Amino acid sequence: MTLSFSFGLGRLALAAAGAVAIVVTGVVPQKAAAEEDAIFLPLTVYRTGAYAPNGIPFANGSRDFLQMLMARDGGINGVPLEFPECETRYDTAMGVECYERYKDGGAKGAAVFAPLSTGITYAIMELAPDDGIPIHSMGYGRAAASYGKVFDWTFTFPTTYWAQATAFIRYIAQEEGGKEALEGKKIGLIYHNSAYGREPIPTLERLSEDLGFEFVSYAVDHPGQEQSATWLSIRRDRPDWLMMWGWGVMNQVAISEAARTGFPMDRFLGVWWSGSEPDVRPAGPDAAGYKAGNFHSIGTEFGVLQDILEYVYDGDEDAARENNWGEVLYNRGLVNYIYLTEAIRTAMEEYGNVTLGGEEMRWGMENLNITAERIAEIGAEGLFEPIQITCEDHEGRGPVIIQQWDGENWERMTDWIDPMHDVVWPMYEESALAYAEEHGLEVRDCD
């Protein structure tokens, strides 16, 4: 045999040894060097990949709020918090890896997971009940998980995609002059062709039957850079209103395309994941008038944001702004962990000021009741609405606002709008019971 390579056994052995060394470091389970008694809150984030422009502000908001709690109060009721980040790149397989990596972290395992992606939520909510870890998919994920009798480990508060779709229709009806005026109108939906984007479709189809408007949908494939054909169809169909369930670069492209094709911006309505600064900045002033839903308020005047400025950034507003302080998604990351830290406080009332694991945390989430007084105490008055979770209701039936981009800033433009709970709750129940049947789950008794 003729050998035509100059690759010695020594070097081969070296390469093999290197490979083995890499593998071994990965295999040996290592306990994170951390405080023994800390409550473990892993943050699944995505600071890289196609969706990073949206992922970074959210991650910064969550991190800064928890850092502020540590700096100001030393944790919650004296119990420290540990919150390592795990990069998911908005990818389901990577999200599952994060979950597996961190579920047993800390003294008592992860207290709760906020997966921060509908795809990852779907995957993890299959695993979490086995491990006794609650899932909080705040305004994303499986809408039917609001039905607590079936999904006892998953929480969707304050609201879901289905609820938001009904709130949008209610808003459109208001603008058009009553529900009757919707008859014969054409309402479009441009959506990310994934589990996330398809979530509102059954609700909107249902409403179109009930209220008599025509519903048209336009799918945009991941990641959503290419939309010229979609917008040709939209120009041809001329919907009276257009909603968008987009994410990441898809939002930027859609909003720029809408501006370019002359779609009336004040009739273009984005989901709460399509209404942040990175989405509208590329179109800039051309996007003025574009609207988006939200389940919390925007701005920096809230006490809790001022505390972050003081304790995390030493009052340096430029540094804080560089970390997206006060942006829409920053506030959302912050609100996410206000909810969860309030659930921790609730659980502590029951279990005492100790390190909490998933079991205790689930109790805290299910008995969560954030009153208006409590919101004022946190320094979040007006940032979000009071909410109460029960055994059956894991959504809390939170309201929605509409905000508008004025070319430079997002401005809140409506009061709190109530979704049509009478429409969505029977749908949650139906979908949840179908899931329970398919998976052979028992339906809990909540009385």
Place this chain on the structure above:
Amino acid sequence: MFYREAGQFKTSYAADQAIFPILQDRLFVIAVLAVAYLVIPFISTPYFLVTIMIPSLIFCIAALGLNVLTGYAGQLSLGTGGFMAVGAYATFKMTTMFPELNIVIVFLLSGVFAAAVGVLFGLPSLRIKGFYLAVATLAAQFFLIWLFNRVGWFSNYDPSGTISMPPRDVFGIRVVGSGAAPEVRYLMVLTLVVVFCLLVKNLVRSRMGRTWMAVRDMDIAAEIIGIRLMWAKLSAFAISSYLCGVAGGLYFAVYLRTVETIAFDVVLSFVVLFMIIVGGLGSVLGSILGAFFITAIPVILTRAPHDLGIPISVDMAQHLEVIIFGSLIIFFLIVEPHGLARLWQIAKEKLRRWPFPY
């Protein structure tokens, strides 16, 4: 010296035609299997099984499938993701329609659907070759994903089009779905990998495999010596898609437990193609090495800084992972363009002659 086969005489045809004719090879494979079956399940953490071993083994089957088609029969395909999706949705539909059906049988049957679809999309291979065929199979990829997105029946009319795996038992042991132990899932996937490796290894040494290779090396010459091209190409498509389909079913049911079509997009087709290129075209061992390399190394690299206690941010770690992993691929391909399997061959040659360098 370590690998001397001198003195190992074959006295029967059966011994001469054994899969591993050399004693050392046989012992090595037995040792690997013993470790895989008897050591790994007992010493590994669930994390290691769930995030490294199970996905790597599942991709072994997919890579094996693509290697049959591309490595042995020479038909370039970019439809792997689509065929895997067929397997996943077939698994879901069958197990929800017939909950009593043994899930292992469901996995094996789901491949049949993928095989049928594969044969259908393999028909263009009778007329076109090379990159043109790649484009035709790419059409399969996009069409299948579109189909599963559009037709609600495939996902049992789930509002978001996501399918999730109900729990299933085999002989009273929970093997998939809620409550399935990682060790059980691992052993089931491992067994399937072993079975399919044996199957493919024997297929490629059989008449069928030899016709595939003849077609790969020169299809006109193959036709002249009497090989029916249609039969050879379509059988390669069928077997390849069958394996990809089973892999897709396992990827859905055993690994992620819930998927949407985006999990099977064209990126997955490329990933499996990279596995066989890096691992070695036309080699069973190459499929396994490639699958482990492409699946496991990124996971290990991503968490390495954290495990080693290097304080860098997660996004930096992720960027580093991409850089290092990309460099590793280039490094291995420069060192040995024929893939990791060839590298292993060379190592064996070296061991045989050691300590004399030739």
